[in-house]
Amino acid sequence: MIKIGLTGGIGSGKSTVSKMLIEKGFKIIDADVIAKNVLIKYPEIIDKIKIEFGSGFFDWRGEFRRREFGNHIFRFPKQRKKYEDIILPYINKEIFATLDEYEQAGEKIVIIDAPTLIENNLHTYMDYIIVVWVDNNTQIIRIKNRDRLSRDEAINRLNAQLSLDKKRDYAHIIIDNNGELLKTKEQVDKVIDFLNVINK
Ligand code: ATP
Numbered sequence: 530m531i532k533i534g535l536t537g538g539i540g541s542g543k544s545t546v547s548k549m550l551i552e553k554g555f556k557i558i559d560a561d562v563i564a565k566n567v568l569i570k571y572p573e574i575i576d577k578i579k580i581e582f583g584s585g586f587f588d589w590r591g592e593f594r595r596r597e598f599g600n601h602i603f604r605f606p607k608q609r610k611k612y613e614d615i616i617l618p619y620i621n622k623e624i625f626a627t628l629d630e631y632e633q634a635g636e637k638i639v640i641i642d643a644p645t646l647i648e649n650n651l652h653t654y655m656d657y658i659i660v661v662w663v664d665n666n667t668q669i670i671r672i673k674n675r676d677r678l679s680r681d682e683a684i685n686r687l688n689a690q691l692s693l694d695k696k697r698d699y700a701h702i703i704i705d706n707n708g709e710l711l712k713t714k715e716q717v718d719k720v721i722d723f724l725n726v727i728n729k
Pocket of ligand 1: 537538539540541542543544545546561644671672674675706707708709710713
């Protein structure tokens with residue numbers, strides 16, 4: 530089975546590109562969905578968060594205040610590292626389990642959509658890496674608009690990841706998503722042609 534890593538920066542357009550690929554019938558593993566699901570599937574993660582970060586990030590009903598927690602860990606890199614040390618083993622385990630399921634089912638190509646593919650070293654398991662790239666300014670504007678964040682919050686989140694320009698160095702294929710969606714779609718169609726060739 531050929532494994533394709535689809536990555537980029539926060540708000541660079543991975544989901545937009547992955548939707549285009551899903552429409553064409555490609556199988557995608559979405560690491561963001563997995564990151565949310567592991568919190569439900571493995572309640573011990575929440576217990577570990579409570580132990581490490583205190584009960585301040587839980588409301589009076591005991592519900593996890595995800596947004597406040599997100600802002601906190603993106604403001605303080607050491608805290609984010611602490612959180613990642615807790616959650617990443619679960620996320621990676623689920624990604625590999627899902628890859629196995631696809632392999633057992635006889636899939637020939639699977640795409641892993643993961644914002645921190647390279648930071649988490651998952652890129653070393655991929656046969657090809659696609660980076661969805663935008664310039665810094667476009668990235669900040671799109672994050673602000675989509676997530677209703679202030680400019681500073683958007684920049685904190687952006688700085689928490691390896692820069693998009695560094696990620697480009699790892700790419701076999703770069704999709705430039707600065708322009709209109711139609712331009713992105715044209716590039717995705719070319720990627721699909723390539724995937725169809727290597728799939729033969
Ligand atoms: P994250 O990793 O943070 O979830 P992402 O890389 O998946 O982000 P998207 O959610 O696909 O990024 O895109 C970020 C925002 O930018 C969305 O609101 C999306 O609608 C918008 N967007 C994506 N591509 C374009 C484009 N070419 N032109 C205009 N807006 C775009």
